[in-house]
Amino acid sequence: MKSLRVIAFTHKQIELKELGKLVICQENLADRLHKVKSIFNISEIFYLATCNRVEFVMITPQVVDRDFAQKFIEALEIGLCPIHLQTFLDAAGIYEDKAALEHLLRTSCSLESLIVGEKEILPQLRKAYEDCREAGLTGDGLRMFMNCIVKTAKEVYTHTNISKNPISVVSLAYRKLKDLKLCANARILIIGAGETNRNISKYLQKHKFSNFAVFNRTISKAEELAADLGGTAFTLDALKDYKGGFDAIITCTSCIEPIITTEIYTALLNGETGKKTIVDLAVPNDTAPEVLEQFPVNFIEVHSLNEVAKKNLQERYQELVHAEAIIEQNIAEFTTMLKQRRIEVAMRGVPEKIKEIRQTAINTVFADEVQGMDQQSREVLEKVINYMEKKYISVPMVMAKDILINN
Numbered sequence: 001m002k003s004l005r006v007i008a009f010t011h012k013q014i015e016l017k018e019l020g021k022l023v024i025c026q027e028n029l030a031d032r033l034h035k036v037k038s039i040f041n042i043s044e045i046f047y048l049a050t051c052n053r054v055e056f057v058m059i060t061p062q063v064v065d066r067d068f069a070q071k072f073i074e075a076l077e078i079g080l081c082p083i084h085l086q087t088f089l090d091a092a093g094i095y096e097d098k099a100a101l102e103h104l105l106r107t108s109c110s111l112e113s114l115i116v117g118e119k120e121i122l123p124q125l126r127k128a129y130e131d132c133r134e135a136g137l138t139g140d141g142l143r144m145f146m147n148c149i150v151k152t153a154k155e156v157y158t159h160t161n162i163s164k165n166p167i168s169v170v171s172l173a174y175r176k177l178k179d180l181k182l183c184a185n186a187r188i189l190i191i192g193a194g195e196t197n198r199n200i201s202k203y204l205q206k207h208k209f210s211n212f213a214v215f216n217r218t219i220s221k222a223e224e225l226a227a228d229l230g231g232t233a234f235t236l237d238a239l240k241d242y243k244g245g246f247d248a249i250i251t252c253t254s255c256i257e258p259i260i261t262t263e264i265y266t267a268l269l270n271g272e273t274g275k276k277t278i279v280d281l282a283v284p285n286d287t288a289p290e291v292l293e294q295f296p297v298n299f300i301e302v303h304s305l306n307e308v309a310k311k312n313l314q315e316r317y318q319e320l321v322h323a324e325a326i327i328e329q330n331i332a333e334f335t336t337m338l339k340q341r342r343i344e345v346a347m348r349g350v351p352e353k354i355k356e357i358r359q360t361a362i363n364t365v366f367a368d369e370v371q372g373m374d375q376q377s378r379e380v381l382e383k384v385i386n387y388m389e390k391k392y393i394s395v396p397m398v399m400a401k402d403i404l405i406n407n
Contacts, residue, residue, distance in 0.1 A: 003043075004057075004145065005064040006095040006103055007072065011052035011114050013091035016303045020284020021084060022054040024076065026254050030135040036075050037137060040068070044142045046132035049254075050124050051169055051196070051283045051302045052114040057104065059141045064094055098331065101145065105327045108153040110162070114302070114309045116316050118168035122153045123195065144341070152330040159326065162319040170196060172305045173279055174203040180277055180298055182209075182248060189268070190214045190231075191239065191251035191259060193221040196281050200250055201229055213246075215239050217253075243270050248277040251286040258288035265291045354392050358385060 009022055024032060029047060037045050045058040062068060070089055073080065080088070095103045106112045110121050129146050132138050157163050188209060190197055193216040204212075205228075212231030216222035219235050226233035234242065239259070246268055253259060260268075260278070269276075275296040280287045285301060292299055362370055362385075373381065 002097050003059045003061055003141070004097060004100040005060055005062075006055060006057050006093070006100045007064065007069050008053065008055040008093040008095065008103065009088055009091065010055075010093065010112065012112070013093070014088065016052060016114075016283060017285070018084075018087075019052070019054060020256070020282075021080060022073075022078060022088065023049050023254070023256050023284060024078060025256050030132075030137065032076050033132065033135070033137050036072055039075055040072060044138045046129050046138055046142065048125060048128040049283075050121065051281060053107075053112075055107075057100075057142070059139075064096060066092070066094070069094060098335075101148070101331060101334070102327065104145065104149050105152045105330065106324075108149045109156040109323055109327065111320060111323060114305070115168050115172065116309075116320075117163045119157065119163055120168055120170070120195070120199070122150070122157075126150065127195075144338070148330060148334045152327060155326050155330070156323045160319045160322040162316055162323050167308075168199075169281060169302055169305060170199045171203070172308050173281060173300050173302075174200055176300045176304070177248070177277065177279055178207070182277065184208050185211050186247040187211050187245055188213075189242070189246045189249045190225065190229075191236070191249065191286060192216060192253035192282070193218075193225040194252060194254070196252040197250060198225060198228075200252075200279070200281070201225065204250075205229060213242065213244060215242075240264055240267050242268060245270055245272060246276065248279065250279045250281075252281040253286055255282070255286060256284060258284075259286040260291055261288045262290045262294055265295060269295075354389055358389060 009019060011019070024047065033045055033047060036042065040060065041062055042058045042060040045056065048055040048057065056072070058064075066089055069092055070085065073085060073088070093103070103112070104125075108122050108125055110116055110118050113121050126146070129138065129142065133143075184207075186209060188204065188211060190201065190212060193214060201212075210230060212226065212229040213234060214222045214226040214229065214231055215234045215236050215238065216225070217236045219233060222233035222235070225231075236253075236259070240263070249260065249268075251260065260280075275298065277298040277300070278287055278291075279300045281302055283302060287299070287301075291297065370378065370381070
């Protein structure tokens with residue numbers, strides 16, 4: 001646990017609109033992480049970006065402080081100006097050792113989320129880890145931490161009421177959309193086919209909306225969501241040429257530049273002049289500020305949900321105590337497991353050494369005596385040696401674990 005480090009930028013210290021400046025494009029994410037992994041002697045790393053946080057989780061013997069964080073972010077070449085970089089660094093949460101694990105457990109249980117009790121964060125965290133694992137950025141250390149993270153989150157959600165009558169960024173956004181009273185045959189454009197848009201699509205389906213066009217960079221994912229909704233699929237590039245009109249746009253992509261520019265929006269209007277609705281749950285926003293300045297728009301974004309989030313936290317305050325107790329228990333259990341793991345790694349060579357001793361004894365030291373035995377005596381000797389070999393391996397292992405854990 002001593003090498004676990006987290007650099008976190010979250011909604012608690014940074015405006016949600018500003019957090020978008022830290023988001024790394026998925027297309028070259030792995031390359032950038034491999035680069036900093038090599039530069040800073042980081043053995044394992046993964047990157048988490050959601051609508052209210054950007055975090056870097058790593059295993060490294062390096063001292064991770066503000067100076068390290070500055071060099072680390074600069075090496076990622078995100079493109080921040082010095083003023084923005086300093087602002088972010090001043091607001092960064094830097095955690096190490098037990099505090100890093102506790103932060104990750106609290107995050108996975110939604111205790112650090114904008115909406116306490118929402119369940120989206122756990123799958124988001126797991127996917128972030130899996131993407132980096134598949135890219136060869138993680139190893140056995142982060143695997144063990146992730147097992148603990150997932151186990152703890154499931155226990156909190158199961159044994160507390162923190163997610164009772166759950167609300168989330170998606171559900172709150174849909175409530176605000178519902179208040180606008182769109183008609184059931186409203187033309188809805190969905191930009192992005194990721195988890196957030198899939199979740200909000202479930203609400204739209206439930207309330208009988210049926211006129212959808214889905215746009216996504218990867219056409220197969222657009223087709224999959226469109227099939228679920230009974231809509232039509234397009235590539236993201238087709239957005240500028242779409243002439244079907246719209247009443248509402250639901251957008252959430254991982255793009256770091258606005259997708260809905262004034263040019264795109266004008267083309268989508270196709271001559272219509274009425275007030276439209278945009279639900280933009282991306283960080284940074286997919287909607288260019290100029291669109292909101294130049295056109296009449298009902299605009300729903302993550303930032304606008306802050307007040308509801310604060311009220312939700314107050315309602316769930318009592319459950320935080322129960323959740324934190326579960327977190328502490330899991331940290332204690334994980335600490336014990338890590339100690340046992342260290343013993344197992346340290347004694348990994350013991351079985352081979354004992355086998356070498358056995359071979360030397362039979363084939364060299366007592367070779368003549370063994371050769372002089374009859375078949376039955378050899379079989380008895382073999383049984384005795386096998387028994388002793390197992391005991392010589394298992395007994396020291398158990399004793400070493402007991403000594404380390406109890407002292």
